Amino acid sequence: MGGGSFTYISDHGDKLSKLDRVLVCMGFMERWPTASVLALNRDASDHRPILLSTIPSDYGHIPFRFFNSWLELPGFSDLVKHLCQNFFFNGPADMALLVKLRWLKNNIKAWLKAEKVRSDGEYSVKKNRIQSLEREAELRPLGDGELNERAECISFIMEVDRRKQMDAKQKSRSRWALEGDENSAFYHNVINANISNNRINGLIVNGVWCSNPVLVKESFFDFFANQFVEPMNARPAVICQNLVSLSDAEANILVEPFSLMEIKEAIWSCVGDRAPGPDGFNFKFIKKHWDMFQGDFLKFFKSFTLVGT
Template sequence: MSVDGFNDVVKNMVSSRGNNRSLHEKLKCLKSKIKILNNNRKSQDENRKKEIRDKLASIGTQIDQLSATTAQIEERCNLFHKLECISKTEEMDIVQKTWVNWSVEGDENSKLFHSLLKHHRNNHTIKGVPVNGIWDDNLSNVKQAFYEFFRCKFATSIRSHPVEVPNPVFTLNETNQRIMDCKITMEEITETVLNCESSKAAGPERF
């Protein structure tokens, strides 16, 4: 839609004669005209890219020879900007074409995902259940059978509950408790630090 002349093509198509034609025919004619416009724009962009690259090569030669002026250097920056705009337009065309192909044809991942999902759904679908010894595949009867089954299960009261046997708790004896409660002396700290190997990681105090 940002291509020059796109709006004019659409307006001319709308205001043209032949209102008795169907919408499908009008859209088909509009598509052909837009395709022609897009092809013309691509050929013009290719010619512009060639001209810009030739000018850039000429200015680059003058820069290498240290004979380029300030105006030529500014023109070189503008040419790079124009070339970047043309490249962005081409990238947008490629992305849009990819989206169209994906929406129409899909990709391998989506096809594989939907095939696996369909296979999973078919394998896990409950076709029917035996009701009173007779196989019944009516959907409403299947739902009612499941409802009655789980209603009876949850309605049944559990008379006896299992008794949990607590695990034995191991405690320290009095001697070990006194050792754990006593204060730590500086000699013990010094001995512990000196006995550390050189490969031990340093603590918060960088020791």
């Protein structure tokens, strides 16, 4: 709830309470997942009026997020391999890895958009074909070819629904969820709850509630920029006698270049569903296509070691 922390204040001002519930119908959050509640100014009444808004706030580009179900799509791995083999960038290693992931992201999004149109069309065709065959089965026995066709259509429908359920589990982050659980309403409720809890509808800027996305983002930028300002221009040196120091051999180990095995072990020790950065690719994607990325990571860590020395 924005606009205020409480909705009621007693005449003496010593009792505060909050009434921020709105009666809605079933399926409300599925249709308006970005709905927000705003407490308006209190004028004649001792209660703040509550405004329910379903107008989405446009905070700009939606961040890219990789879903594990994409790895099971026919042709996806071949697409990534083809794109990586045709990528070329002449520049610093860190910039090359950044540009490569960005280029992959743009091409994958375009491919997924076309694949979704194709898959949705085939899904509808096969679903209608199942209904048509079942109507025929009520009139006459189906032939072997028709029975096999129905089984193939059902298998395709179940596979598409399974991938959708994988996406729902990944969105809800329900690590306790059992494979094959068909309680999709549970996952959608968790997803909508996560969206509602993580969404920022506005901020109090200079004592005034502000819901303008541009001003909200500027306030966040200014706040965190001030957190990282160096408070001291010159810090005193640390001078201590008889400190324990590393030997030359130990010091040389610290500055040795990272090996490919060390980099791979560090990546394989990470959870696959987590994204290492704002690019949206998780470690499962990197592990799956490690042959396409190991050279980029090795160059990146090599340049990092050279800069550090």
